[in-house]
Amino acid sequence: MKHLSEYRDKELAQKLIAAIRDQSKRPIRLMEVCGTHTVSIFRHGIRQVLPPTIQLISGPGCPVCVTATEEIDRAVKLARNPGVMITTFGDLVRVPGSQSSLQMERASGADVRMVYSTFDALKLARENQNKKVIFLAIGFETTAPTIAAAVLEAKLLGLENYFILSAHKLLPPALEVLLNSGDLNLQGFIYPGHVTTIIGTGAYEQVAEKYHLPGVVCGFEPVDILETILMLVRQIEQGQAKVEIQYKRGSSAIGNPKALNVLNRVFVPCDAPWRGLGTIPDSGLALRPEFRAFAAEDHFDLQVPPAQDHPGCACGEVLRGIKTPLQCLLFRTACRPDSPIGPCMVSTEGTCAAYFKYNE
Amino acid sequence: MCLAVPMEVKKITDNWAVVEYEGTRREVRLDLVDPKPEVGDYVIIHAGFALHRIDEEEAKENLKYWKEILNKDI
Amino acid sequence: MTFDKVLLDHGGGGRASHELIERVFVPRFQNPFLKEMNDSAVFDLNGANLAFTTDSYVVDPIFFPGGDIGSLAVCGTVNDLAMRGAKPYYLSVGFIMEEGFPLKDLEQILLSMERAAQEAGVQIVTGDTKVVPKGAVDKIFINTSGIGLIPKGFNIAGQNAQPGDAVLLSGTLGDHGLTILSKREGLAFESSLKSDAAPLNHLVQEILSTGPEIHVLRDPTRGGLATTLNEIAGQSQVGIEIWEETIPIRDSVSAASEILGLDPLYVANEGKLVAILPQSQAEAVLAVMKKNPYGQDAALIGEVKAENPGKVVLKTIIGGKRLLDMLTGEQLPRIC
Numbered sequence: 001m002k003h004l005s006e007y008r009d010k011e012l013a014q015k016l017i018a019a020i021r022d023q024s025k026r027p028i029r030l031m032e033v034c035g036t037h038t039v040s041i042f043r044h045g046i047r048q049v050l051p052p053t054i055q056l057i058s059g060p061g062c063p064v065c066v067t068a069t070e071e072i073d074r075a076v077k078l079a080r081n082p083g084v085m086i087t088t089f090g091d092l093v094r095v096p097g098s099q100s101s102l103q104m105e106r107a108s109g110a111d112v113r114m115v116y117s118t119f120d121a122l123k124l125a126r127e128n129q130n131k132k133v134i135f136l137a138i139g140f141e142t143t144a145p146t147i148a149a150a151v152l153e154a155k156l157l158g159l160e161n162y163f164i165l166s167a168h169k170l171l172p173p174a175l176e177v178l179l180n181s182g183d184l185n186l187q188g189f190i191y192p193g194h195v196t197t198i199i200g201t202g203a204y205e206q207v208a209e210k211y212h213l214p215g216v217v218c219g220f221e222p223v224d225i226l227e228t229i230l231m232l233v234r235q236i237e238q239g240q241a242k243v244e245i246q247y248k249r250g251s252s253a254i255g256n257p258k259a260l261n262v263l264n265r266v267f268v269p270c271d272a273p274w275r276g277l278g279t280i281p282d283s284g285l286a287l288r289p290e291f292r293a294f295a296a297e298d299h300f301d302l303q304v305p306p307a308q309d310h311p312g313c314a315c316g317e318v319l320r321g322i323k324t325p326l327q328c329l330l331f332r333t334a335c336r337p338d339s340p341i342g343p344c345m346v347s348t349e350g351t352c353a354a355y356f357k358y359n360e
Numbered sequence: 361m362c363l364a365v366p367m368e369v370k371k372i373t374d375n376w377a378v379v380e381y382e383g384t385r386r387e388v389r390l391d392l393v394d395p396k397p398e399v400g401d402y403v404i405i406h407a408g409f410a411l412h413r414i415d416e417e418e419a420k421e422n423l424k425y426w427k428e429i430l431n432k433d434i
Numbered sequence: 435m436t437f438d439k440v441l442l443d444h445g446g447g448g449r450a451s452h453e454l455i456e457r458v459f460v461p462r463f464q465n466p467f468l469k470e471m472n473d474s475a476v477f478d479l480n481g482a483n484l485a486f487t488t489d490s491y492v493v494d495p496i497f498f499p500g501g502d503i504g505s506l507a508v509c510g511t512v513n514d515l516a517m518r519g520a521k522p523y524y525l526s527v528g529f530i531m532e533e534g535f536p537l538k539d540l541e542q543i544l545l546s547m548e549r550a551a552q553e554a555g556v557q558i559v560t561g562d563t564k565v566v567p568k569g570a571v572d573k574i575f576i577n578t579s580g581i582g583l584i585p586k587g588f589n590i591a592g593q594n595a596q597p598g599d600a601v602l603l604s605g606t607l608g609d610h611g612l613t614i615l616s617k618r619e620g621l622a623f624e625s626s627l628k629s630d631a632a633p634l635n636h637l638v639q640e641i642l643s644t645g646p647e648i649h650v651l652r653d654p655t656r657g658g659l660a661t662t663l664n665e666i667a668g669q670s671q672v673g674i675e676i677w678e679e680t681i682p683i684r685d686s687v688s689a690a691s692e693i694l695g696l697d698p699l700y701v702a703n704e705g706k707l708v709a710i711l712p713q714s715q716a717e718a719v720l721a722v723m724k725k726n727p728y729g730q731d732a733a734l735i736g737e738v739k740a741e742n743p744g745k746v747v748l749k750t751i752i753g754g755k756r757l758l759d760m761l762t763g764e765q766l767p768r769i770c
């Protein structure tokens with residue numbers, strides 16, 4: 001068993017599609033919170049096989065897309081410091097700040113490296129003692145514990161040239177803001193499998209109770225997504241609002257207390273700016289006092305002028321699921337993956353990029 | 361949101377494991393996974409860390425369920 | 435934001451590269467050959483129908499499983515000629531090396547160039563070497579140009595795809611690109627992947643021997659199959675539909691793509707070709723391809739349509755459809 005290819009089975013998919021078509025009666029809108037789901041839905045052409053009763057909308061679950069302009073501006077400012085090496089995950093280098101991006105800074109001579117893991121960044125720090133190695137830490141609850149583990153390791157090793165700039169985001173506070181924004185018209189959530197791996201389903205239970213909204217924790221293969229949709233359709237048709245787990249092989253109701261413990265040892269929640277959602281209380285992560293030696297903001301001047309987003313960019317509404325990219329005037333004209341205006345166009349996971357790449 | 365893939369544990373040395381999936385190998389950290397996997401287990405890997413040990417029994421059950429579905433109406 | 439600098443994306447082979455070429459190069463050197471934007475220029479010289487092409491190789495790492503920068507430099511140029519139906523004859527080669535480059539490495543590169551040239555049946559007849567100060571290039575860059583002869587009666591070009599044509603692919607996708615990526619510093623995956631770098635001119639000759647009705651041949655290098663098909667769809671003003679189920683991809687390649695968050699349809703190949711030809715000939719050509727070691731896994735993967743001119747549509751395994759756009763910039767590995 002490989003735990004992957006089995007979930008791309010054509011016959012199974014067909015069977016699930018037939019069942020969804022058969023059982024979905026009421027028109028419903030479901031939000032996939034997670035950007036990896038957005039990509040998978042487009043990549044496998046899932047929208048086209050669903051009956052017209054079901055509309056999928058994409059939520060704020062792409063860590064690159066929700067990174068605020070000012071956070072990019074700070075990273076750009078950091079990259080301009082002599083003797084600094086910026087390390088980060090792939091897509092982030094393309095995200096435009098107000099003036100520049102890391103990719104453009106690299107073209108102008110900045111040392112910007114892509115890594116696969118925070119431990120790769122640690123290794124770079126050890127091998128380049130004459131450089132200050134800064135890891136731009138983005139990601140949700142899934143990624144944040146890996147960053148925390150690297151900070152613990154850096155402390156153990158006594159590294160003095162390793163820093164992180166934390167732009168982490170936490171999911172539950174954002175869900176809360178979405179649900180209270182009033183203009184959402186939703187009947188159910190497709191919850192992110194790998195965030196749930198860490199945090200469990202507690203936060204979703206509250207959503208189910210308080211807003212009477214069902215949700216299903218979903219895997220990332222086409223069969224996973226189709227089964228999740230079927231589970232949601234059934235709940236909605238029966239008037240239920242439960243939290244169910246479709247992605248049993250990868251997550252559980254309790255989550256991963258060990259990873260959460262590592263996370264909490266290193267970070268405390270703080271207010272954080274989200275692109276499109278504004279500042280959300282306690283939705284980010286800051287290093288605890290005993291780890292401030294690794295905080296980039298304590299060692300470098302990161303003052304930047306208040307950021308200006310492009311006035312025409314509808315990313316905020318797209319992230320909240322109240323507009324599709326097709327309703328943005330800049331989509332496909334001024335804003336394209338090679339000249340992105342908003343972050344939703346930058347990341348492969350971004351809703352606008354997914355629409356651009358995969359939509360007919 | 362978070363791309364992660366199942367890979368098989370081939371070797372464990374302290375907090376490091378070598379994991380493999382269809383011929384692709386990589387060293388990953390075990391700091392965050394509980395219970396600790398053993399050689400032969402599948403774990404979910406994200407950004408160089410094992411996050412979750414896949415319960416083989418559970419996964420088998422699931423697939424059995426799929427096979428049953430194929431033969432009846434759902 | 436406007437660019438006043440060349441970015442890595444401009445070399446990725448996707449839309450950014452195209453824009454750079456169209457905006458900066460084509461207007462400057464305007465002529466009908468360049469405007470066609472094919473793998474090689476084809477022109478008549480004293481009654482002979484010649485194909486002429488050039489390409490530079492800057493691959494990092496320079497040695498990788500399945501080949502090195504030398505074999506790549508020969509195969510790439512041979513293939514560019516072959517994709518116009520030409521039989522390649524002569525190659526030139528230019529080296530730019532960083533001071534301090536180990537002679538032993540150079541010799542190994544030359545050896546694999548010699549082998550690749552032998553296999554392709556071409557001769558390297560002229561060359562040039564430059565050495566630059568440390569850091570001015572990364573180890574070694576190679577440029578090759580090539581010249582070949584097109585047999586009478588063949589007109590193979592990106593403009594010639596016609597509605598109803600079959601789309602054939604000569605083998606598995608993504609092997610080269612993922613091999614290179616898995617060896618890059620910072621990613622360092624160990625894998626069983628191997629580059630598919632190979633000269634395809636013999637395979638092309640065998641395909642051509644089935645008859646003159648081949649419309650398009652193209653090797654899906656940088657930007658992958660998706661980008662190549664988009665180029666053809668644009669040049670021919672046709673739609674192309676391909677079927678995910680039929681596209682051969684090795685398990686090891688799809689696994690590595692999964693781990694790095696990449697799409698094999700956008701990953702570079704160095705030993706594969708796409709052939710577009712009338713449906714009636716598809717079976718015969720497929721049989722011929724399968725007999726050649728470089729075409730063993732060949733498959734019929736789609737068809738040319740009149741609808742959606744300029745666009746490529748993928749029919750997914752579960753029966754959905756998605757638009758396959760051109761690669762935008764470099765494909766970046768992603769973890770989220």
Ligand code: SF4
Nearest residue numbers: 314315328335342352
């Ligand atoms: S298309 Fe571009 S400008 Fe419009 S919302 Fe998306 S990212 Fe913003």
